[in-house]
Amino acid sequence: MKSPAILASFILTSALLAQSRQETTGPKPVYRPGSTTQAPTNNAPDIERFLKIRAPNSPALAADGTLYVRDWPDGIQQLYKRAADAPIDGPMTKLTNFKDGVAGYSLSPDSKHIVIAAAVGGNEQNQLYHFDPGTGDIKPLLQNPSVVYSLQCWLHDSSGFIFTANDESSADFYIYRYDFAGDKITKLLGKSGEWSAADITADGTHLLVSHYTSASKSDAFQLTPAISDLTLLNIAPGDFVNSPFAYLPGEQSVAILSDKDQGIPRLFVRDLTSGNITKPLPDLDPYPIE
Numbered sequence: 001m002k003s004p005a006i007l008a009s010f011i012l013t014s015a016l017l018a019q020s021r022q023e024t025t026g027p028k029p030v031y032r033p034g035s036t037t038q039a040p041t042n043n044a045p046d047i048e049r050f051l052k053i054r055a056p057n058s059p060a061l062a063a064d065g066t067l068y069v070r071d072w073p074d075g076i077q078q079l080y081k082r083a084a085d086a087p088i089d090g091p092m093t094k095l096t097n098f099k100d101g102v103a104g105y106s107l108s109p110d111s112k113h114i115v116i117a118a119a120v121g122g123n124e125q126n127q128l129y130h131f132d133p134g135t136g137d138i139k140p141l142l143q144n145p146s147v148v149y150s151l152q153c154w155l156h157d158s159s160g161f162i163f164t165a166n167d168e169s170s171a172d173f174y175i176y177r178y179d180f181a182g183d184k185i186t187k188l189l190g191k192s193g194e195w196s197a198a199d200i201t202a203d204g205t206h207l208l209v210s211h212y213t214s215a216s217k218s219d220a221f222q223l224t225p226a227i228s229d230l231t232l233l234n235i236a237p238g239d240f241v242n243s244p245f246a247y248l249p250g251e252q253s254v255a256i257l258s259d260k261d262q263g264i265p266r267l268f269v270r271d272l273t274s275g276n277i278t279k280p281l282p283d284l285d286p287y288p289i290e
Helices: 004-025 047-051
Strands: 057-061 067-071 078-082 104-107 114-118 127-131 138-142 149-154 160-169 172-179 184-189 194-200 207-214 217-224 229-232 242-247 253-258 266-271
Touching: 057 104, 067 104, 114 149, 127 149, 149 194, 160 194, 194 242, 207 242
Parallel strands: 172 194, 217 242
Antiparallel strands: 057 067, 067 078, 104 114, 114 127, 127 138, 149 160, 160 172, 172 184, 194 207, 207 217, 217 229, 242 253, 253 266
């Protein structure tokens, strides 16, 4: 059965098409010289206008108030910005011109770096580029057309970032660290499977990582790269979704989403020392948290 939203969209599209067809093929009224009746002005929206409905997305606000977004007024997603002192309804400045568009981007904590993900021909093999907000320069960072690169999180001092790549096996996504100084790449985790990283401690010695198995099972860990240690942080044993979210202030506890109760994703806090688990938002238990 079609959802109400799909039916509404279908009805609106059909109506616009019918209106457009009538306006282009229907009989035209005849206006004679001297007539007091003026020819009507057609300001009704046509199907072309309907199909051009869009909105900027993925906003990020820099430290100086500059707003970055992805937008597609030309039909292809690119990176745009609006200066801090520009009016809120003023035009935006286009910053990129990738042939096949920008798949995503991430602004560093100090707002001095932007990492852009873009693929060729829509093949979803995202490559990473560095955009300098100060100069507007774009340079390739991680490039291999047979590899999918994905920025996961930034180092706290903005000197680099954590990323994943399936560079050694197409089915396995390992976790790496990239440092701008010397363009240095360090492998942090090389275990089989699909791994991702959610957060890193201020000193860079520990990471919150996740191993995805299926839509109904994922495991949360704390990774200590220096000793190749993975500490399981799941909220409960069994086949549940456990998604690490972030280190909490002080970095002595972590926030984790889990669907261990009735299959509803809920927020939990796990103490890294005692292992004690609490619910910081029990009033939201009836609702899934994303």
